Amino acid sequence: MADNPGITFERLPHPAPTDAAARVAALANPGFGSVFSDHMVTIDWEDGKGWHDATVRPYGPLSLDPATAVLHYAQEVFEGLKAYKQADGGLAMFRPDANAARFNASARRLAMPEIPEEVFIESCRLLVDTDRDWYPTVEGGSLYLRPFMIASEPFLGVRPAKKYKYLVIASPAGNYFKSNATTVSIWVCREHSRAALGGTGAAKCGGNYAASLVPQAEAIEHGHDQVVFLDAEEHKWVEELGGMNLFFVFADGRIVTPPLTGTILPGITRNSLLTLARDEGLDVHEERYSLQQWQADAASGKLVEAFACGTAAVVTPVGTLADHDGEIVIGSGGPGQLTQKFRDRLVGIQRGTIEDKHGWVMKLGF
Ligand code: PLP
Ligand code: COI
Numbered sequence: 001m002a003d004n005p006g007i008t009f010e011r012l013p014h015p016a017p018t019d020a021a022a023r024v025a026a027l028a029n030p031g032f033g034s035v036f037s038d039h040m041v042t043i044d045w046e047d048g049k050g051w052h053d054a055t056v057r058p059y060g061p062l063s064l065d066p067a068t069a070v071l072h073y074a075q076e077v078f079e080g081l082k083a084y085k086q087a088d089g090g091l092a093m094f095r096p097d098a099n100a101a102r103f104n105a106s107a108r109r110l111a112m113p114e115i116p117e118e119v120f121i122e123s124c125r126l127l128v129d130t131d132r133d134w135y136p137t138v139e140g141g142s143l144y145l146r147p148f149m150i151a152s153e154p155f156l157g158v159r160p161a162k163k164y165k166y167l168v169i170a171s172p173a174g175n176y177f178k179s180n181a182t183t184v185s186i187w188v189c190r191e192h193s194r195a196a197l198g199g200t201g202a203a204k205c206g207g208n209y210a211a212s213l214v215p216q217a218e219a220i221e222h223g224h225d226q227v228v229f230l231d232a233e234e235h236k237w238v239e240e241l242g243g244m245n246l247f248f249v250f251a252d253g254r255i256v257t258p259p260l261t262g263t264i265l266p267g268i269t270r271n272s273l274l275t276l277a278r279d280e281g282l283d284v285h286e287e288r289y290s291l292q293q294w295q296a297d298a299a300s301g302k303l304v305e306a307f308a309c310g311t312a313a314v315v316t317p318v319g320t321l322a323d324h325d326g327e328i329v330i331g332s333g334g335p336g337q338l339t340q341k342f343r344d345r346l347v348g349i350q351r352g353t354i355e356d357k358h359g360w361v362m363k364l365g366f
Contacts, residue, residue, distance in 0.1 A: 037131035075151035086352035183319030187219035193232035201263035305336030
């Protein structure tokens with residue numbers, strides 16, 4: 001049992017955990033998002049009662065009434081953060097307070113209850129503690145945590161539900177990209193938008209990702225890894241990828257990332273890299289960048305690097321940009337100098353080999 005202001009977690013250990021040989025095999029090559037640890041956290045919320053029944057329990061299926069609101073109107077939000085093994089062998093989470101704050105911002109947008117930040121963090125900490133044997137052995141691995149919340153009331157009227165379920169599951173993770181490639185290739189989506197002004201683009205809700213699947217499939221069909229979305233109004237300005245933010249590095253030293261206008265996800269990796277860049281006095285800007293300019297700058301050599309960043313993808317160079325008119329190689333087509341430097345710096349802080357000047361790393365004490 002672990003205490004929290006007002007919330008006590010009950011711990012129900014798995015009666016038949018995964019056998020060690022199967023776990024060890026899975027941990028050697030987990031890929032991304034298909035291996036899950038033995039436990040999960042569940043906490044319930046009900047109108048008039050608040051958060052209750054916090055439990056770390058065996059991982060397993062949920063039983064839902066077919067009328068459960070989330071199944072009909074997608075009232076759901078989620079987060080993604082990672083626990084990393086430190087140089088001293090212990091485990092630590094990276095900026096879980098930022099994930100908690102974004103989770104609650106998403107919840108507000110979807111008319112869902114907020115969860116106390118300390119309960120969010122404790123739920124993640126307890127799951128990592130319980131399933132620390134699920135830390136992957138693959139090089140560059142981490143334990144990916146997926147907190148999420150669903151409207152659990154069986155009700156078909158369109159209004160905010162009166163019951164919710166918050167869960168956390170843990171997934172040992174290797175490389176996000178199947179190909180293990182050192183760069184991603186990007187396909188321009190012209191027909192569909194991810195989010196419009198006033199919509200839910202800045203919230204981390206499942207619906208945004210459902211809407212990204214057709215364009216993402218189009219990217220794959222054309223032989224590319226990821227799709228880049230443009231703004232919904234003018235179809236001109238670069239926004240972000242389906243699950244990552246973008247940065248651009250120019251020959252004159254300028255660094256640009258699209259601004260937070262309400263239509264893109266305020267990435268925690270994006271924010272961390274902006275902070276690291278400003279720490280170093282680099283010439284970094286949050287400003288709009290058009291696709292046309294991107295294509296022109298890549299062709300002229302003015303743009304020397306572009307990279308995608310996010311919890312799952314870390315910092316991954318963009319190798320090529322393609323649309324129906326053809327393909328342009330960005331810079332050298334491989335990892336650029338600054339991209340590599342940002343990646344090394346961020347990974348170093350996350351894994352405790354570089355000093356954490358901003359208090360981003362929350363050591364877990366085990
Ligand atoms: N943009 C989208 C749409 C995402 O899904 C993610 C991943 O969470 C990001 C950006 C990057 O966010 P973060 O750095 O917080 O993982
Ligand atoms: C993440 O980086 O945590 C994401 O959520 C991206 C994707 C897996 C949805």
